[in-house]
Amino acid sequence: TPLTSLSELRERKLNGPKVAVLTAYDYPTARLLDEAEVDLILVGDSLGMVVLGLPDTVGVTMDMMVHHIAAVRRGVKRAPIIGDLPFHSYQTPEEALANARRLMEAGADAVKLEGGTAFIPQVRAIIDANIPFVGHIGMLPQSVREEGGYKKKGKTPEQADKLIADALSLDEAGAVAMVLESVVADVATEITRRVKSSTIGIGAGSGTDGQVLVTPDLVGGFPWFRPPFAKVRADIAAEITRAAREYVVECRG
Numbered sequence: 001t002p003l004t005s006l007s008e009l010r011e012r013k014l015n016g017p018k019v020a021v022l023t024a025y026d027y028p029t030a031r032l033l034d035e036a037e038v039d040l041i042l043v044g045d046s047l048g049m050v051v052l053g054l055p056d057t058v059g060v061t062m063d064m065m066v067h068h069i070a071a072v073r074r075g076v077k078r079a080p081i082i083g084d085l086p087f088h089s090y091q092t093p094e095e096a097l098a099n100a101r102r103l104m105e106a107g108a109d110a111v112k113l114e115g116g117t118a119f120i121p122q123v124r125a126i127i128d129a130n131i132p133f134v135g136h137i138g139m140l141p142q143s144v145r146e147e148g149g150y151k152k153k154g155k156t157p158e159q160a161d162k163l164i165a166d167a168l169s170l171d172e173a174g175a176v177a178m179v180l181e182s183v184v185a186d187v188a189t190e191i192t193r194r195v196k197s198s199t200i201g202i203g204a205g206s207g208t209d210g211q212v213l214v215t216p217d218l219v220g221g222f223p224w225f226r227p228p229f230a231k232v233r234a235d236i237a238a239e240i241t242r243a244a245r246e247y248v249v250e251c252r253g
């Protein structure tokens with residue numbers, strides 16, 4: 001049976017089954033995923049790219065996140081909802097807490113931000129206010145402009161040590177879960193073994209406590225870019241194109 005509360009993550013980590021997470025940004029998708037027994041629903045700032053047509057997640061604002069979290073909330077009865085804190089919304093602990101509160105008021109059950117050891121003051125401010133917190137380490141899309149692209153993390157021993165240190169500090173601070181994005185599989189497996197919190201991988205191999213995918217990447221909803229690790233299980237784009245073309249032909253008469 002699917003998760004009904006974040007407090008069940010611990011038991012799932014210890015005894016399985018692994019946790020299945022997908023993203024949603026709107027009411028119908030959220031309702032379908034909830035009814036399909038997806039464990040957790042993430043309103044990710046991938047919103048910027050796959051829904052709003054922005055080049056990356058850097059242009060996503062708090063107002064956008066609030067708007068979409070509220071829509072998802074209206075569609076979900078059971079699955080816990082994680083909301084992303086967007087770019088530059090958590091530069092100080094005070095700002096992180098105020099914005100985490102806004103996402104919770106919009107309907108999130110937990111909030112996520114990108115970063116490890118350097119963001120522990122922000123993470124502590126959120127957790128001290130009894131807001132469930134999810135970490136996100138490895139490839140950090142909000143830093144894509146400084147990094148000059150999306151790259152695999154943990155290939156060198158220095159990078160691996162840094163990732164493990166970040167994971168341990170988030171775990172110590174009390175994160176309920178942490179996303180490991182584009183992390184070398186062996187490093188993701190080692191982190192999973194060493195932390196109490198649940199690791200949710202994306203492009204990080206199969207050794208994590210769960211997996212997350214951007215839903216358009218699962219259903220073929222964003223055909224212009226398809227990440228190599230995503231197994232595409234439907235072709236929504238082709239169906240929309242087909243239906244629209246048939247409609248156009250029929251209207252022309």
Ligand code: KIV
Pocket residue numbers: 023042043044045046047084179181202212213214
């Ligand atoms: O924004 C998002 O969809 C995410 C996932 C890729 C983990 O953060």
Ligand code: NA
Pocket residue numbers: 044045046084141
């Ligand atoms: Na995100």
